[in-house]
Amino acid sequence: MTIQSVGRPTRPEGEASNTGFQSLTGGRGLLQNEPLIFELGGWSKTGVDIPPAEHDASDLAGLTRESVDLPGLSEPETMRHYVRLSQKNHAIDLAIYPLGSCTMKHNPRLNEKVARMAGFADLHPLAPVATTQGALQLMDRLAHWLKTLTGMPAVALAPKAGAHGELCGLLCIKAAHEAAGQSARRTVLVPTSAHGTNPATAAFVGYSVQEIAQTADGRVDLADLAAKLGPHVAAIMVTNPNTCGLFERDVISISKLTHEAGAYFYCDGANFNAIVGRVRPGDLGIDAMHINLHKTFSTPHGGGGPGAGPVVLSKALAPFAPAPWIVHREAGLGLTLVEEPEHEAAQAFGRMSAFQGQMGMFVRAYAYMRSHGADGLRQVAEDAVLNANYIKARMSGVMTAAFPDGPCMHEALFDDAWLEDTGVTTLDFAKAMIDEGFHPMTMYFPLVVHGAMLIEPTETESKRELDRFCDALCALAAAARLGDTERFKGAPYLAPLRRLDETLAARKPKLIWRPEIQPVPA
Numbered sequence: 248m249t250i251q252s253v254g255r256p257t258r259p260e261g262e263a264s265n266t267g268f269q270s271l272t273g274g275r276g277l278l279q280n281e282p283l284i285f286e287l288g289g290w291s292k293t294g295v296d297i298p299p300a301e302h303d304a305s306d307l308a309g310l311t312r313e314s315v316d317l318p319g320l321s322e323p324e325t326m327r328h329y330v331r332l333s334q335k336n337h338a339i340d341l342a343i344y345p346l347g348s349c350t351m352k353h354n355p356r357l358n359e360k361v362a363r364m365a366g367f368a369d370l371h372p373l374a375p376v377a378t379t380q381g382a383l384q385l386m387d388r389l390a391h392w393l394k395t396l397t398g399m400p401a402v403a404l405a406p407k408a409g410a411h412g413e414l415c416g417l418l419c420i421k422a423a424h425e426a427a428g429q430s431a432r433r434t435v436l437v438p439t440s441a442h443g444t445n446p447a448t449a450a451f452v453g454y455s456v457q458e459i460a461q462t463a464d465g466r467v468d469l470a471d472l473a474a475k476l477g478p479h480v481a482a483i484m485v486t487n488p489n490t491c492g493l494f495e496r497d498v499i500s501i502s503k504l505t506h507e508a509g510a511y512f513y514c515d516g517a518n519f520n521a522i523v524g525r526v527r528p529g530d531l532g533i534d535a536m537h538i539n540l541h542k543t544f545s546t547p548h549g550g551g552g553p554g555a556g557p558v559v560l561s562k563a564l565a566p567f568a569p570a571p572w573i574v575h576r577e578a579g580l581g582l583t584l585v586e587e588p589e590h591e592a593a594q595a596f597g598r599m600s601a602f603q604g605q606m607g608m609f610v611r612a613y614a615y616m617r618s619h620g621a622d623g624l625r626q627v628a629e630d631a632v633l634n635a636n637y638i639k640a641r642m643s644g645v646m647t648a649a650f651p652d653g654p655c656m657h658e659a660l661f662d663d664a665w666l667e668d669t670g671v672t673t674l675d676f677a678k679a680m681i682d683e684g685f686h687p688m689t690m691y692f693p694l695v696v697h698g699a700m701l702i703e704p705t706e707t708e709s710k711r712e713l714d715r716f717c718d719a720l721c722a723l724a725a726a727a728r729l730g731d732t733e734r735f736k737g738a739p740y741l742a743p744l745r746r747l748d749e750t751l752a753a754r755k756p757k758l759i760w761r762p763e764i765q766p767v768p769a
């Protein structure tokens with residue numbers, strides 16, 4: 248691998264490449280080597296004509312900027328730069344994206360079409376409610392569906408992701424304890440297999456975190472939970488189905504024990520897609536649960552769109568829900584938003600975000616619900632579980648299932664016992680998948696399973712696609728067993744960039760490009 252002038256690794260070189268072929272330009276197939284936009288653009292040119300300022304610069308009291316240091320590119324150069332970058336990334340629109348826990352499912356185009364309708368897309372958040380009745384109605388219908396599907400009496404729509412929903416839920420719990428004179432409860436119990444956001448959220452709210460042990464069959468250890476509950480515990484945070492892809496069979500006992508100890512039951516609902524339409528969390532004794540609309544309800548993740556993490560709340564927690572929420576005014580007056588912490592909202596703990604949350608995601612999620620209907624949503628859960636079990640069954644003779652007994656829920660979890668003595672690690676195996684055209688599964692999570700590989704196909708993959716994926720895994724597994732370690736140790740050979748120093752990137756991220764520390768292109 249060579250390093251270019253600004254310290255970024257370039258494409259693989261000679262011996263490291265499978266074919267030994269090296270292009271003259273650093274391009275690959277029809278993909279060009281892509282510099283940063285700052286390296287690409289000139290400083291003296293611009294792609295737009297900016298009219299001279301109307302006001303006298305002296306109005307700015309000496310704060311006038313001489314330059315904003317934007318790289319100057321023409322429209323086609325800018326367009327090509329971003330489209331080329333997009334081609335270097337994997338996307339759910341390109342192939343299966345089997346990241347366990349993340350629920351990367353197809354984003355239906357119908358949702359996109361509805362979200363682009365001018366009545367939704369062009370709304371301003373400060374528009375008077377008299378002019379936004381349609382949007383408020385959609386939020387009200389979405390809230391109704393979320394409450395019905397979860398069997399919970401209230402929902403806060405505003406949180407903007409799962410982790411933000413966890414924060415919302417714990418702030419409700421904290422407010423409820425304070426209102427009941429129970430502020431001495433300072434501990435949150437979290438199972439060892441939890442997603443990192445659970446303990447992080449609890450710590451962020453100011454709680455100390457204590458771990459709950461796991462049983463040999465991958466579930467919450469009830470005896471350990473009972474021993475750790477007490478008058479110092481504010482809440483437990485349990486994921487169900489959990490991050491091992493298993494349903495917590497003792498969930499009713501978990502909620503009973505928790506409530507008897509005076510604590511609240513926060514459920515991480517990121518895996519709701521495995522049970523939607525089949526199990527109502529409200530029936531399990533859950534007090535608060537976030538729902539990732541970008542997981543269960545198919546709205547885009549990350550770069551494809553912001554997340555949304557509405558939180559459903561039990562009767563005990565509902566009075567503390569953050570503003571705003573929708574109320575029906577008397578006949579003929581339509582809907583409005585409760586914005587101020589007074590009257591029925593006097594106990595609200597505050598706000599989670601400016602305005603009402605991710606409106607565009609509400610529209611997409613509601614379109615998804617309405618296009619599936621209640622029976623269709625139930626089938627989503629059934630098909631997600633069926634697909635994961637298909638992978639578990641097909642791969643169990645080849646890889647080692649972490650919990651071989653019985654079926655899994657919506658994701659199949661393997662450990663690295665089957666790689667022992669091959670000289671190949673989970674990381675090597677995942678990187679080799681990239682060369683075969685498949686995005687790797689989630690690696691090394693949950694932490695309770697050694698060398699974990701967590702595969703979540705979702706209901707949107709066909710049997711044909713699942714078979715292609717399993718065929719690739721089988722072929723790679725055979726190569727690993729035959730001792731073809733070269734294939735794994737240097738992988739990925741065919742990606743635009745190879746193995747990056749992820750630790751350095753996380754510890755010392757370079758988030759801005761500075762001309763003073765990097766050479767300005769001529």
Ligand SMILES: *Cc1c(COP(=O)(O)O)cnc(C)c1O
Pocket residue numbers: 348349408409410411442444445486490515517518539554556
């Ligand atoms: C995705 C996920 C989260 C966090 O949700 P974000 O929307 O990414 O903030 C929390 N817990 C589990 C189990 C998850 O899979």
